[in-house]
Amino acid sequence: MTVVLDHSRNGVDTQQMYGTLDAIKAEPSLGTFQFRARNHWIDGAHNRSTIQGFYGAGQEDRSRAHAFSLDAGEPAVLLGTDTGPNPAEYLLHALAACLTTTLVYVAAARKVRLTEVESTLEGDMDVRGALGLSDEVRNGFTKIRVSFKVRGDASPEKLREVVERAKARSAVFDMVTNGVPVEVVAD
């Protein structure tokens, strides 16, 4: 008799996942990461970030052969030429991506096989803040709404628990809801 051990669930290698968790539990300093981006202005609202190296798991990670390149822009109504999503839209994507990946990892750990995860995000902004026309409205979104559709081999209740756990563990959800100290220096 052949027993096939499938170590993958939701595209996550669960053997590797438990190994990673055990390694960091045994040596907490392996959990120290630093992520980075470099950005340069091109013209008007068009600028580009390159993202490649990072520090993590006790060393400078050099596994990425090429840098990722991300172009930002603004639509015409906000004085750009639509060279990419605008920065606020990138923030929505960061939030969607982080909640989704966290949800997928949580499901893998809880033995839930997912078949579908979709989300739609909306952020409300009064641009009078960012345009300097009003000090009574904030610059950023006043509110973000995230609506998930999650399907898998578990009860609706269990799937909702997975979403709740994703909220409780997502790095970007934490940052967007609680804020992060940002130091800006210029030369």
Place this chain on the structure above:
Amino acid sequence: MTVVLDHSRNGVDTQQMYGTLDAIKAEPSLGTFQFRARNHWIDGAHNRSTIQGFYGAGQEDRSRAHAFSLDAGEPAVLLGTDTGPNPAEYLLHALAACLTTTLVYVAAARKVRLTEVESTLEGDMDVRGALGLSDEVRNGFTKIRVSFKVRGDASPEKLREVVERAKARSAVFDMVTNGVPVEVVAD
């Protein structure tokens, strides 16, 4: 004698900029915007957002002929296959892009011609939070550092003022430093 009126500064049409500001001043409801993203899970840490329509300036904006598509991922050490920048890196890009565009617009309004704007960003994270290994560390970055290099036809002091004003008006800087209420629903 021919007088050439150059309405562009830093790639920003300043005539259009002042027109937009005047229009929103006269009718504040034109400042109401809603930005959106749709995300779907592909496999493991790989998911993709599409970004196209938004509401703003009193109407549903349909100026984008195509959707932007953004792929997220995680490097191998974080259990992915490097299908794109990770969500926290996307957040750094959103912050860099927003500070840069705001800086470029502020400079255009203040008659400063920029020649170079570059920034490097670093975010420190103890991944034991997001991995559920510790309740004593937060999930997201504990700190973000942004370092700008800004060059143009103004004094270093004036250029630093432009950076300060960009911090004071950037939508994503506001959101990342102060946080935003996020509502998550799942079905």
